[in-house]
Amino acid sequence: MKKWKSSMALLATCVVSATVFSACSNSNDNAGNEASSTPSATPTAAAIPDGKKSWEVDTSPITLDAYLNFSWFANNWTDSAAKEITKETGVSVKISKPVNDDDQKLNLMITSDKLPDIIMADKNSPAWNLMVEKGMLYSLDELAAQYAPELLQDAPKEAFTNYVADDKHTYMYVDFIEGEQYQEEVKKYNALVGTNQPEWSIRQDYLEEIGNPDISTPEAFTAALEQIKAKHPDKMGYYANVGDLVNDKDFQLGTNNMFGNYRYSINGDKIEAGFRSDKFKQELQFMNKLNTLDLLTKDTFIDTKDIFTQKINSGKTISYAWAIGEGTKTPSDNPNTSYKVMAPFDSYTQYRTGGGWNAFGIPKSNKHPERTIRFLAYMASKQGHMVAKWGVEGDKFSGDVVNGPHYSMVDGKPLYLPEYWEVKQKDWSGVSSKNGLGEYWFATNAAWWNEPEWNNTDPAFIEYNKMFGDKVKYVPELENLDPMPNSKEGIILKRVSDLYSQYGVKMIFAKSEEESMSIYEEFLKKADSLGLPQVEAYWTANYQKNAERMGK
Amino acid sequence: MNKPLMATDRRPGSASLRGKLSSPQVILQLMVLPAVLAMVIFNFMPMFGMLIAFKETDLTDGIFGGKWVGFAHFKEIFEDDRFWMAMHNTIGMSILKLVITFAAPILFALIMNEIRSNAYKKVVQTISTLPHFLSYVIVATLCLIFLDPQGIVNHVLMSLHLTKEPIEFMAEAKWFWGLGSALDLWKETGWGAIVFLAAITGVNGEVYEAARMDGAGRLRCIWHINLPAIRSTIMVMLILNIGNLFYGGSNFDQSYLLGNMFNTDRSYTLGYYTLDNGLIQMRYSFAAAADLIISTLSLTLLLLTNWVAKKINGSNIF
Numbered sequence: 001m002k003k004w005k006s007s008m009a010l011l012a013t014c015v016v017s018a019t020v021f022s023a024c025s026n027s028n029d030n031a032g033n034e035a036s037s038t039p040s041a042t043p044t045a046a047a048i049p050d051g052k053k054s055w056e057v058d059t060s061p062i063t064l065d066a067y068l069n070f071s072w073f074a075n076n077w078t079d080s081a082a083k084e085i086t087k088e089t090g091v092s093v094k095i096s097k098p099v100n101d102d103d104q105k106l107n108l109m110i111t112s113d114k115l116p117d118i119i120m121a122d123k124n125s126p127a128w129n130l131m132v133e134k135g136m137l138y139s140l141d142e143l144a145a146q147y148a149p150e151l152l153q154d155a156p157k158e159a160f161t162n163y164v165a166d167d168k169h170t171y172m173y174v175d176f177i178e179g180e181q182y183q184e185e186v187k188k189y190n191a192l193v194g195t196n197q198p199e200w201s202i203r204q205d206y207l208e209e210i211g212n213p214d215i216s217t218p219e220a221f222t223a224a225l226e227q228i229k230a231k232h233p234d235k236m237g238y239y240a241n242v243g244d245l246v247n248d249k250d251f252q253l254g255t256n257n258m259f260g261n262y263r264y265s266i267n268g269d270k271i272e273a274g275f276r277s278d279k280f281k282q283e284l285q286f287m288n289k290l291n292t293l294d295l296l297t298k299d300t301f302i303d304t305k306d307i308f309t310q311k312i313n314s315g316k317t318i319s320y321a322w323a324i325g326e327g328t329k330t331p332s333d334n335p336n337t338s339y340k341v342m343a344p345f346d347s348y349t350q351y352r353t354g355g356g357w358n359a360f361g362i363p364k365s366n367k368h369p370e371r372t373i374r375f376l377a378y379m380a381s382k383q384g385h386m387v388a389k390w391g392v393e394g395d396k397f398s399g400d401v402v403n404g405p406h407y408s409m410v411d412g413k414p415l416y417l418p419e420y421w422e423v424k425q426k427d428w429s430g431v432s433s434k435n436g437l438g439e440y441w442f443a444t445n446a447a448w449w450n451e452p453e454w455n456n457t458d459p460a461f462i463e464y465n466k467m468f469g470d471k472v473k474y475v476p477e478l479e480n481l482d483p484m485p486n487s488k489e490g491i492i493l494k495r496v497s498d499l500y501s502q503y504g505v506k507m508i509f510a511k512s513e514e515e516s517m518s519i520y521e522e523f524l525k526k527a528d529s530l531g532l533p534q535v536e537a538y539w540t541a542n543y544q545k546n547a548e549r550m551g552k
Numbered sequence: 553m554n555k556p557l558m559a560t561d562r563r564p565g566s567a568s569l570r571g572k573l574s575s576p577q578v579i580l581q582l583m584v585l586p587a588v589l590a591m592v593i594f595n596f597m598p599m600f601g602m603l604i605a606f607k608e609t610d611l612t613d614g615i616f617g618g619k620w621v622g623f624a625h626f627k628e629i630f631e632d633d634r635f636w637m638a639m640h641n642t643i644g645m646s647i648l649k650l651v652i653t654f655a656a657p658i659l660f661a662l663i664m665n666e667i668r669s670n671a672y673k674k675v676v677q678t679i680s681t682l683p684h685f686l687s688y689v690i691v692a693t694l695c696l697i698f699l700d701p702q703g704i705v706n707h708v709l710m711s712l713h714l715t716k717e718p719i720e721f722m723a724e725a726k727w728f729w730g731l732g733s734a735l736d737l738w739k740e741t742g743w744g745a746i747v748f749l750a751a752i753t754g755v756n757g758e759v760y761e762a763a764r765m766d767g768a769g770r771l772r773c774i775w776h777i778n779l780p781a782i783r784s785t786i787m788v789m790l791i792l793n794i795g796n797l798f799y800g801g802s803n804f805d806q807s808y809l810l811g812n813m814f815n816t817d818r819s820y821t822l823g824y825y826t827l828d829n830g831l832i833q834m835r836y837s838f839a840a841a842a843d844l845i846i847s848t849l850s851l852t853l854l855l856l857t858n859w860v861a862k863k864i865n866g867s868n869i870f
Contacts, residue, residue: 298814301814303696
C-alpha cells in the first residue's frame, strides 16, 4: 500500500514537471514549423485568370495579424468600411498597437523575432533598417511581380524608386507619398491645404466682444488675447498643441508652424539644428511673452491628448493650436459660437518633404505572403480607395453615415456630398468610428485618397488655400536625415533632445525675456558641449547625399 | 534566538544517507523539482545575459556576439548627470514611500481586526483592496484629471479658501514625491494589510481571554498580543521592502506616466533611465549595464538589512 502510494506520488511529480516544461517545448516546435513552412509558400506564382484582379482570385476568409505602431489608432476592423474590404478580399485584419509611441514594443518584437503578418510603422522608424538588415522582410517588388502585378502599376512612381534598400529592392510600401502625381493633382483642385494643416483657432464670440480687432501679427494677437483675458479671467489664453516637448521634433515650442521653425535649419549647404535659428528665438520670445502676460498655463505642456481635447470642447481656452479639421469646434459653454481658423502670421512656413508617412511591410514569418501582397495591392488600388475612403456613391445624403451615400462624381472626380462632409467635419472621430471611412490608410495613394475631399467650390477651403497655400514648401531632400538612435550621433541627439525638453519649458516660463534668453544661451552652450556639432555634420552629410540622389 | 524565520525544523541526529533516500521525504522533496527547474531555467540561466553589459552588441548579434568593451558602459553611466539625477530621485522617493506606506497596512490591519461586525469588515476590506487591482495607467489618468488646475481637487481647496490660486500639482517638481507616496498609500494599504491580518487571525482566542482576565483593555491586547504576533511578519516585509528600494515598486509607473518636463528633476527614476536610454535607443548593452548596477545595489542592500536585522533582534529571512 505504501509502495503504491509513493509510486503514485512519483508519477504525479513527473506529470507536473512535464506539464510545466511542455510550454517551452511546444513554442519551440511551433517556431520550427513556421520556419519550415514559409519557404514553401514562395516559389510558384498562382496563375491569375484573365480579367480578374489578383485579389479576386482567392477570397476565402482569412485573418491577418497586423501591428500598427501608433498608439492612437482608434478603429479595430468592426466598422462598415472594414466589413466591405473583407467582403471583397476575404481578408480580416486583427489590429494590435502599442501603449506608447516610443517604438519599444516594435523593437522587442524584432529582437524576439516574433513579428505578426503585417507591420506598419512610420517609414522613418529605425526598425525598418533593422528588419531589412536582418532579412526579416519580403521584398515587395518581387512579391508583387509574382502575385499582384497591379500594385506596381497603381503605386505612385516614387514608391518603388525612392525607398530602395542597398540591394535595389523595396521592402516597405510607403503611403501618402506626395510625389509628382500628387503635386500636379493637388494644384489642379486647389487642395494643397487640407484638414490636417496646422493652424491656430480663436473663439469667435470673444473676438467679436472686443470688436473684431486685427490679429494678423504676433503683437496684435497678444494684445487681443490680453483684452479678452481681462474680460474672461477664468479662461486659458493660448493652448499649445504639443503634448510635451519630448516629441517636439521641429523645435516649435507648441507654436504649430506659425513662426516657420523646422527641425533642420539650412545654412548655406550646411544643416544646423532648428533651435539655432532666429525663427526659434522669435517663437521663444512670443511664448515667453504669453507667459509673462499670464496668457499661458503650464498644463498645456502636461495634459494628455484626451484632456487637451476635452478642455477645448468645453471652451476653457480662448485660443488653441491644432489643425484645420479640428479648428472650428463649438465650445459647449456657448453653442451659438465656434472657434475659427486664424489667418497665419507672415512668418508661417510649413516644410514638407512629401516623402510619405506610414510604411507597410510583410515579415517573412507571414504564412500567407501571397494573400497579404494581394491585400496590399487591393488597398493601394483605386477600388480599395473607393471602399476605404470614398464610401458609397449617390446623389443625396440620407443622414446615415454608415450606409451613405457619401460621395457623387462631379466632372469625373469623386466629391463628398456636402451634407455628409459637414457631419464628418463636425465630429471627425465619431463618424470615423461608425463607418471607418478614412481610417484604413494602409497603402494610400495620396491623390486618390484625398480626391473626394477636394472641393474647389467649398468656399472655406478656397479661403484656407489662399491663406496657407503659398506658405507650404516641398523640400524632399530634407527627408530622413537622422542617425540611428544607438549610433554615436544618435546618442548625442538623444541627450540634446532630453536637454531641449528640460530647458524648453524653463525658457518659456522664465520670468522675463532677459532671463529666458540667458537660459536659451545656456542651453545652446550645453548642447554644444554634448556634441551637437557632430550631429549637425551627420545631418549635413545625409542632406548632401539626398540632394545628389535627387539631382539638386 | 538566531533561528531563521523561514527555516524548516531539523530533526536531531541525522540518519544515514541510505535511510534518508528511502524515506518518504525523497518523494516529497521531488515535488519541489519542477519549481527548482523553472527557477534555474527562467531565473538563473538568463543571468548569463549579463555578459552583454560588458559588450557592444547589436540586436542581430545575440548574447555571445559583439565585441568586449569592458567597463565602457558603466563609465558612461557614472559620468551621466541624468543617471545621478535618477539615482537621487529613486532613493529619495523610495525612502519617503517606505516611511509613509510601511506602517499604514499594519495600523490598518490592527484596526480592521477590532471591527466587530463581520459584514462591515468584509465591505471595508473589499473596498480597500480594490485599488490594488487598478492599472497605474488608469490611476495616472484619474490623477491628472483630478489634480488639474481647473480640476476637482483645486476646486475644493479654493472653495474652502485653503488656497487662493490653483495649485499646479503636476507642474511643480516639489509635489512629485509626496504625490507618488500618497498614490501608493491609497492603492496598496488595503492589499498590504492582508498579510498582517492573516497573521493576527492565527492568534489563539484563549490568549485574549487570559489577557482580559488579567484586566487588559483593547489597547493593551493590541500592544501585547497582536503586535508581537505579527512582529516576524513585519520584519520580513521590512527586509523585503528595503531590498526592493532601488527597483521601488511603483516608482517606474509613476515616473513614466506622471512624469513631465516640469517635474523631471524629481520624477526621473532609475527604471525610466534604463528604458529611456537603453531600450528605446536600442542600446541593449547599455540597458543591461544600468540594470546590473541597480541589481547589485539591491542585492547588497538586502543582505545588509538581513544582517542588521539578525544582529538587532534575531529576525532574519536567511
